Amino acid sequence: MSVNGLVLPEVSARRRRTDRIMRGLLLAATIVALVPLVLVIYYLLKQGLSAINGSFFTQDPTGSFFGGVGGARSAILGSLEIVLLATVISVPIGIGVALYLTEYGQSSRFADVIRYFVDVMTGVPSIVFGLFIYITLVLAHLGGNFTAWKGSVALALLMLPIVIRSAEVVLLLVPASLREAALALGAPRWRVITRVVLPTSASGLVTGSLLAVARAMGETAPLLFTTAGAAGLTFSLSQQMNAMPVQIYNDILSPRQVVVSQAWGLGLILVLIVLILNLIARAVSRRSRLG
Amino acid sequence: MNPPDTTSKERKDMSTGRDPSPRAEPAADASEATISVERRRGHGVNVNGLNAYYGKQHAVKNVDIAFPANEVTAIIGPSGSGKSTVVRCVNRMHEEIPGARAEGRVALDELDVYAPGVDLTAVRRMIGMVFQKPNPFPTMSIFENVAAGLRLTGTKSDNLRERVHRSLRAVGLWGEVKNRLNEPGIGLSGGQQQRLCIARAVAIEPEVILMDEPCSALDPIATLRVEELIDELKSRYTIVIVTHNMQQAARVADSTVFMLDGEVIEHAPTNEIFTRPKDERTERYVTGKFG
Amino acid sequence: MEASATSAGGGRSVLKRSPLSRLPDRVLPWALRSLAVLILALIVYFFIRLIGESGSTFSTFGLSFIFGNDWDVSRNIYHGLALVVGTLITSGIALLLGVPVAVGVALYLTELCPRRLRGALAMLVDLLAAVPSVVYGLWGVFFLAPKLLPAEKWFANTFSFIPWIGGGASSATPTNYFIASLVLAIMILPIVSAISREVIATVPPENKEAALALGATRWEMIRMAVLPYSRSGIVGGAMLGLGRALGETIAVVLLIGDAPTIGKHLFSQGYSLAAVIANEFGEATGLHRSALFAAGLVLFVLTLVVNIVARTYVARGTRGLRTAGGGDAGGGFGSSAVSLVSQEGPVT
Numbered sequence: 058m059s060v061n062g063l064v065l066p067e068v069s070a071r072r073r074r075t076d077r078i079m080r081g082l083l084l085a086a087t088i089v090a091l092v093p094l095v096l097v098i099y100y101l102l103k104q105g106l107s108a109i110n111g112s113f114f115t116q117d118p119t120g121s122f123f124g125g126v127g128g129a130r131s132a133i134l135g136s137l138e139i140v141l142l143a144t145v146i147s148v149p150i151g152i153g154v155a156l157y158l159t160e161y162g163q164s165s166r167f168a169d170v171i172r173y174f175v176d177v178m179t180g181v182p183s184i185v186f187g188l189f190i191y192i193t194l195v196l197a198h199l200g201g202n203f204t205a206w207k208g209s210v211a212l213a214l215l216m217l218p219i220v221i222r223s224a225e226v227v228l229l230l231v232p233a234s235l236r237e238a239a240l241a242l243g244a245p246r247w248r249v250i251t252r253v254v255l256p257t258s259a260s261g262l263v264t265g266s267l268l269a270v271a272r273a274m275g276e277t278a279p280l281l282f283t284t285a286g287a288a289g290l291t292f293s294l295s296q297q298m299n300a301m302p303v304q305i306y307n308d309i310l311s312p313r314q315v316v317v318s319q320a321w322g323l324g325l326i327l328v329l330i331v332l333i334l335n336l337i338a339r340a341v342s343r344r345s346r347l348g
Numbered sequence: 349m350n351p352p353d354t355t356s357k358e359r360k361d362m363s364t365g366r367d368p369s370p371r372a373e374p375a376a377d378a379s380e381a382t383i384s385v386e387r388r389r390g391h392g393v394n395v396n397g398l399n400a401y402y403g404k405q406h407a408v409k410n411v412d413i414a415f416p417a418n419e420v421t422a423i424i425g426p427s428g429s430g431k432s433t434v435v436r437c438v439n440r441m442h443e444e445i446p447g448a449r450a451e452g453r454v455a456l457d458e459l460d461v462y463a464p465g466v467d468l469t470a471v472r473r474m475i476g477m478v479f480q481k482p483n484p485f486p487t488m489s490i491f492e493n494v495a496a497g498l499r500l501t502g503t504k505s506d507n508l509r510e511r512v513h514r515s516l517r518a519v520g521l522w523g524e525v526k527n528r529l530n531e532p533g534i535g536l537s538g539g540q541q542q543r544l545c546i547a548r549a550v551a552i553e554p555e556v557i558l559m560d561e562p563c564s565a566l567d568p569i570a571t572l573r574v575e576e577l578i579d580e581l582k583s584r585y586t587i588v589i590v591t592h593n594m595q596q597a598a599r600v601a602d603s604t605v606f607m608l609d610g611e612v613i614e615h616a617p618t619n620e621i622f623t624r625p626k627d628e629r630t631e632r633y634v635t636g637k638f639g
Numbered sequence: 640m641e642a643s644a645t646s647a648g649g650g651r652s653v654l655k656r657s658p659l660s661r662l663p664d665r666v667l668p669w670a671l672r673s674l675a676v677l678i679l680a681l682i683v684y685f686f687i688r689l690i691g692e693s694g695s696t697f698s699t700f701g702l703s704f705i706f707g708n709d710w711d712v713s714r715n716i717y718h719g720l721a722l723v724v725g726t727l728i729t730s731g732i733a734l735l736l737g738v739p740v741a742v743g744v745a746l747y748l749t750e751l752c753p754r755r756l757r758g759a760l761a762m763l764v765d766l767l768a769a770v771p772s773v774v775y776g777l778w779g780v781f782f783l784a785p786k787l788l789p790a791e792k793w794f795a796n797t798f799s800f801i802p803w804i805g806g807g808a809s810s811a812t813p814t815n816y817f818i819a820s821l822v823l824a825i826m827i828l829p830i831v832s833a834i835s836r837e838v839i840a841t842v843p844p845e846n847k848e849a850a851l852a853l854g855a856t857r858w859e860m861i862r863m864a865v866l867p868y869s870r871s872g873i874v875g876g877a878m879l880g881l882g883r884a885l886g887e888t889i890a891v892v893l894l895i896g897d898a899p900t901i902g903k904h905l906f907s908q909g910y911s912l913a914a915v916i917a918n919e920f921g922e923a924t925g926l927h928r929s930a931l932f933a934a935g936l937v938l939f940v941l942t943l944v945v946n947i948v949a950r951t952y953v954a955r956g957t958r959g960l961r962t963a964g965g966g967d968a969g970g971g972f973g974s975s976a977v978s979l980v981s982q983e984g985p986v987t
Contacts, residue, residue, distance in 0.1 A: 066474065068467045068856075072500070076856035083751055086743025087760065090832070093825045094767050097778050104781075150674060157671035171675045173950075178682065180879065180946030181939065182886020184913050188935045189685035192692050217678065247663040275771025278888040278913070282920055302773045306889060309777055317781065324774045335769050339762075444851060446754050473854035483845035487867035496863060497853035545849070552853060 101325045108322030118304060118319070120288040126315050129323045131290040132304035136327075138292065139205050139284065139300055140273050143212035148266045150213075151220025158221075159228040160250055172225075178218040186214045187279035195283060205291075205298035208284035215279060216269040223265025227258045260341045267338035271331045277302035301327045390586045391457045391555040392417040393438055393475075398452035400433050400442055407433045408450075409610040415556070420578060420587045422601030422618065424594055426633070430610040431590045435558040438588070439475035440468045456555060473497075476549035480561040482541035484533035484548070490516075491529040493544055497552040515551040519543040519577055539570020543577060550581070557581065559589040563596065575600050594634055598622050606630045686939070693933035695926060704933055710899035710910070712919070717930035721901045723937065725909035729820045729891060730884035732905075737824035738831055738877045745835035745873075750861055761836070768829035776893035779822045784813040784894065791817060791906050804905045811906040814896040819911075822890050827880035834879065838872030839865055871952060878949030882942045888913040912938040 116128035154171065162168025190211040195202055231254050239249045255262070280303050287297035301323055308320030393415040400408035408430040415421045423431040436442040437450045440461060454461050461471045484493045494512045495503075503511065516522040521543050525536070533544055542562055549557055559578070563571040578587060578600045591597050597604050598618060605615045606627070614621060614630045625631040696704055700717060707718025748761055792811050798804050842865050850860040866873075896908025897918050912934045923931055 066470050066501075068469050068854075069501070072469075072856060072859070076858040079858040079861075080751060083743045083747040086740045087747045087752075087764075090740055090744045090764055090767070090828055091760075094763060094770075096782070097770055097774065100778055100782050101774070150678070153671050154675045154678065157668065157675055161668040161671060162675075167672075171679065174679055174682070176950055177943060177946055180882040180886075180942050180949075182888065182913060182942055184886065184888040184916055185689075185935055185939045185942075188689060188916070188932065192688045192932070193685065196692075245661060245664045247667050250667075271769060275773065277771070277773045278917055281917060302771060302889070305773045305777060306893075309773075309780055309893060320777055321781075324777050327771055328769075328774055331769050331771060332766070335766070439852065441848065441852060444848065469854040469856055471854075472852055477848075477852035479845055479848060479852075481845055483843070483849045485846055485849065485864060485867070486843075487870075496850070497855075500853065500855055500859055500863075548849075548853065 098328070101321060101328055104318060104321035105325030106322075108318045109325070113319075113322060117290050118288045118299070118308075120307075126313070126319055127288075129301070129304060129319065129326070131288065131299040132301045132323060133326060134290065134292075135205070135284075135299040136274060136301040138294070139208050139280070139298060140212060140270060142206060142209035142294060143216060143273055144266065144270055146209065147213035147216040147220055147269065151217050151266075151269075152224045152262060154217075154221050155224035155228055156250060156254075158225050160246065160254065175218045175221050179222065182278075183215050183276050184278035184281075186211050187282045189214070190279070191282040200295055203283060203285040203297045204295045205284050206294040208280045208298070208300070209294070211279035211283045212273040212276060215276060216273050219269040219272060220266055223268065224258075224262055227261030227265060228254060230261065231257045260344060264338045264342040267334050267341070271334035271338070274331055274334065275302055275327060277306050281306075390417040390584065392586055393556055393588070394453075394455045395434070395438065396453040396455070398434065398437055398450065398454065400430070400437050400450040401448065402445065403447040407610055408437065411452075411607075411610075411612050413605055413612060413615060415586055415588050416603070417586050418582055418584075419602040420582050420589060420600050421603050421605060422597035423588065423590045423605045423607060424592070424597050424633075425607035425613075427592070428609075429607040431605075431607045432560050433610075434607070435477075435560055435588055435590055438556070438558055439472050439477055441472070441477060443468075473552055474554050475556040475558060476552065476554035478542070478546050478549055478557065478559045478562045481565050482538055482545050484536075484541050484544050486532070486534045488533055489530045490525050490533045490536070490544060493533040494547045494551050496548060501552075511551055515547040518550055518581070519547040520573070520580075521547060537570070539566050539573055542566060542570070542574055546574070546577065546581075550585075554585065556586045556588065559587065561590050561592060564592065571596070594622070606633060608633070689932060689936050689939065693929055693936045696929040696933040699926065700930075704930070705937060708901060710915075712927060715926055717926070717933075719912070719915075719930070719934060719937070721899050722910050722912045722915050722934060724901050725816070725895060726885055726911040726913070726938070726941070728816050728902075728909070729823055729895065729911060730881055732817065732820035733823035733827055733884045734877060734881055735824075736821060737828045737880065740824075741828045741831035741876075741880070742835050742873055744828075744832045745839055746861060746865070749836055749839045750865065751857065764832055765829055767825065768833075772826060772887060772890045775822050775826060776890040779818060779890060779894045780814070783822065784818050787818060787821075788813050791815075795904070795906050812896060812908055814894050814908060815906045816895065816902055816909050817905045819891050819895040819909075822894055823884045823887055826887060826890065827883050830883060831873075831876045831880040834876030835869070835873045838869040838876065841872075842868045875949050875952050878945055878952060882945045882949065885945060886913055886938060886942050888917050892917045912941075 113128040114130055114133070117131040118129060119125060119127040154175075158168050158172060162171065190207050194207045194210065200206075235253055235257065236249055239253045240246070244252070280300050284298050284300060284303070287299055289299075291298055305320045305323050305327065308316045308323070311317060395411055395413045395415075398408055398411040399406070411430075411434060413421075413434070423434060425431050433442060437452075438454050438461075440450075442448050442450050450462070452462070456471075456474060460466070461468075461475070485496060488496065491512055494515050495508055498508055498511060513522065513526075516525060521540060524540060525544075533541065536544060542565075546557070546562075563574050566574065575596065578589065581587060582602075589597075589600065601618045603616060604618045604621045606613045606621065606625075606629075608629055614625060614627045616626070621630060622634050625634060631637075696717060700707065703718050705723060706720055708720040709716050709718040710721055711717075744764055748757055748764075752760060788811065795804065795811055846864040846868065847860055850864040855863055891911050892914035895911055895914055896902075897910055897914060898908035899910050899915070900908075902909040916931050916934055916938075919927070920931055
């Protein structure tokens, strides 16, 4: 293009083509990334809905090679119970450690060691946590061999670093001016924590904890060596207990088609629970940002 | 493409006229003093009926300005008067902001940069820009920063080095950096960084250089150095400088535009605008009564 | 707020607080600190116990537990090279498949995507992390593996001239290295993508504008201003993804084929450290069980090293930029990178 001797430099066809191709590839990557999500959800719905019937929630898996397969009641209730205990253990401890890091340790050397350690802990494979608990609690025959509470402890270990790091991030968001204002009024540090810091960051703490719960809900490996799923229903934490991921894992290995289809049904329920937890976590964090 | 239409009018050489004592720039290179910036016939910019918006906000209202070739035009005005937006519309950087759009005609000589079919990367090649905060690429060396624009068009290595060196000389940075061309550009001082950014813009030989408050992040000595540079560069380029500093406009600009609330209030030769402004609002602004 | 505390002090000077209300301030930091110490000590204790439990394996087989290639439960011989190799192969391929896609997603979402779609798309990608690994295993075994088998056979036939990939097309089984790697790639994608996205979001807009003002196209702007700036963070994210892939158990045990040999090509069955533990632990006793603990120890150390390297890499990269960059942009980058590295799972 040229007007009055002024020449607009041509953008070479190669540059234009590269730009178009790379934009296309980036879009393609995004689509490719979503394909598995769509497929997983589609197959869960397709295979899972048919498995969910009345007895799915009222009966326990029989685990037998013949006859009826029962339902998934013990797995669902077991999971909820195990994860509830894990949450009760990990959330207070996790928030406590995070409080130490933000309110007392701050940038001391020891706090940095803890931070580093927690970071490294996030990378430990969940199966290794299972082994830890097996060695220390199961081999020691502490209150029986395989028990539900040991599974909870394994899951709690797994949740701890998630709770600590998310809580620390949230606690750091509490404006220093707010803390200083309270301290300037003469409030002791612990009152500042309980009256100012924790209430201000409550929704963020809930979000982080819920994400940790969601993560724990789907974990199979740490439970394999700690609660060792039993088909029957129990509410006693000192007995073997069934759990959704463990039940799904066992169902997959079964040669019976009906059992496999039950795994799809249970998988659907599990994904639904995890999704709902995630959505609640998001909703809570969004509300806090608005308020 | 760029006929070196040299008028033999020797420029008053700023670098020799200046006290050579090493205050801001130690070790001023001897070769630097001898370079003469060749005069080149540039191209002016005409802005007609320009309207710019950020979402619903009408930031620039029906603006007409002519930026004459080989002159420095300053745009002054209080914050939010739309002066930055006007220059960002000239090289179509305005539309990079989400929700922003512009209407009207911006012509480089007779070439409408908003005409359909005009490639906006070509427009930006012809109309270079220097930003408020020095923004060298942090991962690139001094050399690579200047070469960045040239590499886009595939300038070959011999020619590339030539042009990088020439650009660094043109901004008076050669003596200071010639021994450390491979060190990171962000290792330089703020003033040097800004001149590096000007070198980067000059390297691709645009017709126009837009400067959006180029000295607002610099100290007075670095500011003075950049102002001297602007004066040298206008023999080759058409320069538009946005500034909130009226002394700066008075020092560097041939003509000055006063903007208020998105409108051009007055455009006149600089000494007229500061000594006998026609509009009462201009007078109040340049005498410091508001803004 | 403190009215109650001071009035409780009665007639005493307001500068003196009652010892009772001061008590928590002395106890609390101490208690919280010991909580942190306790966790630290607990993990160290676990680690020592794990070494202890795998002791008999290492005293029996020595280093050939890692470098010997013969895992035979019936003869009570546990040389686990096949497990280590299987772990590394599947994780490596998962990175190769997952990281480019993850970075592509991150770039698309931050630099190209219309703003209205960005939030929804980002959430969908994050949801990939919400699907439990056992569900990926379920889906892999009953859908992905059988569906892909013909394609794998065709691929192995067509490219039979490439070592490791070709040949043995007839022996291709539904469960193999490739299918395990593919599912691993899907599983690490959201983490790598989330970290990349956060790192890319910290690229200063001035740098991007500088590139555009030089007449760069969008892609050239990404290559010039975005990728160099965020490279170390992306590498760190990829390494954290690697750590995840190495330790992933359930999906792998279901898909890798659980054959304690080193597969001859991409589509043969193999084993991984995590898979062997999950699969054989139930009936293992004595030396066998110790060998599984040893596998756990090797896995633990492996993931530890990868994670430490990942974090130091990120820290070094960001620190370099921060000191050189001076101003606020560099500092913000460093601190956010440190915090986001800890973010696992779906990002809030």
